[in-house]
Amino acid sequence: MSNKIINVKNINGTDFGLAAMPVIFVLLWSTGFIGAKFGLPYAEPFTFLFIRFVLTLMLLIPIIWMMRITWPSGTALWLHIGVSGLLVHGAYLGGVFYGINLGMPAGLAALLVGLQPLLTAAFAGPLLGERLTKRQWLGLLLGLVGISLVLGSKLEFGTSLFAGFGMGALLCVMAALVGISLGTLYQKRYCTSMPLLSGAVIQYIAAGVLLGIGALLFETRQVEWSMTFVLTLSWLVLILSIAAILLLMALIKKGEASRVASLFYLVPPVTALQAWWLFDERLPALGLAGMVIAITGVVMVVRQPRQAAA
Template sequence: MRSAAGVIGASTGNDRVAAESIVVTPRSPEDTLQVYRPVCLPVGMFKASVILVLMWSSGYLGAEMAARYSSWHMLLSCRFAVAAVLLIGFCVVRRLRITRAGIARQVGLGVVMQGLYLGAISAAVGAGLSPGITALICSLQPLVVAAVAVPILGERIGPREWLGLAVGIVGVGLVVGGKMNSGGAPWWAYLMCAGGMLALVSGTLTQRRINAPESMAAALAVQCVVGAVIFWVVNVIVGEMVPPMTFDFAWSLAWAVGFATFGGWGAYMWVNREAGPMHASTLLLLVPPATILISWPMFGDAIGPWEIVGVAVSAVGVAIKLIGGRAHSGAQQTAPRRTPARATEVRGPELVRE
């Protein structure tokens, strides 16, 4: 079938010929061929997004388990030390190399994303800040990323994306609304939590902007070494050098290394590289609802009706944001491009101009 806007359909006596040989003849020089981007997520990105939400939620669950047996800095120091050893061994076996410039880049990212972010958040919770308020403050990350995405990355945020972010944050508020008891946390705990959130925003945008060529395993290995050094220094300062030698602590440590570090941070870095900081940050809006749902069977935490409503509202908000973002991105990529009025014959993957 001949069409000015593109191939709409074709049917001839020979289906094979119709599928492999279609002639498109523009009616005038003004006609253009536009390709519309699908608004649904690719299967690989959808799987990575689900893994990110579940694994990131596991970090909070692991911290809750470990808090019963050790301090937050002891858990983080052991977590990063074990993860660094495993990742370095993996890189040696796979012969993954990293340059000095790459090491320098990842050291900087490790200080910001592992040291400042996790250190500030953990210290705030350790000072008495409730997990509900912590989750609510951290849920503001997508708004901060959206506000600075235009000047730093040149990304445009459409109205539907802003609507999705707003709906998602309302959902988070409903989820954590029943758990807002601060427990008498000092004022600086709130500042540390906000500072940790800003540190993650800074590291996320920097990682996307520099577009580092090193493999994710090598990059995460360097960051884990940095995190281990930072939190072992904290252990030395407070005089806590020996971790608890119990099965419960070992189990919580294995949980943190396997799920939070390898699963959570690995998925976050991959999604940020492939889909951008807005996509990765928006998915974190689903972490508080997912944490609530998972902690119910694990720790017996009760789930009220407002929390169930909040889970649904958060999911709707994230869906609006992601679908609106892909549609907006697709519209930007389909700008008209004028082509000369010549017949174009398409044979399979090849283009032959007459």
């Protein structure tokens, strides 16, 4: 009998857990859009987000102190991190929550802001001097075609409004898309030495101030503290703003950050599936085809070409 032994050392709890971490991260991230849909009937968007950031900071700052995590060094870096927070969290979340509050389906909002890699790639040329390959340009074109099909499938031509929501909702989510895209580039250029967790605290403080001002100026700040709202807020604070960030830190430490980035294109379909199950949000066949085309375009832009074997 042969001495060959099947090697199953990789099939254990530790390796399985590491392999599952990127998928878990994407699943958690996709619930942010669903959380907005659940919580917005009980609080206005800026008020909702301001409360979320305050509670997140109350929990994150003690974690940083207990873990003895260092803070960014230098006033300039603090200011750069603050600006990135205004864009990445303030403009992005504020735009998404306000768009959903105005009636945009959560799945469509996820798809629109999921085009962020396309817009980032388009901005990277003039802002960072990066050149796009032919495949990336094709991906950008596919992304535009796909999103045009999705929006076209929702357009009521007789009224020039989108089914269930108006142009205001679309403009809010597009502002969120521009915010997250510019914020990503700004952070890449000026905040590369930012400690992840303490840097996130600075970003949350900056975004919280912005959204707090927005709540004071434009909202009544009334909150209905129902069980649904409390549970939704708890999920967004504990699972998204804290657990997802700590999971991202673990992934980066394990060298899995690129794997997370490659899986981000799954967020829109996962969100759309959740929204269909929970809220009966549906896309017609043309819209579903557009979603597949748009996601394919995103993959073509963000996926790194394989190195030729030596």
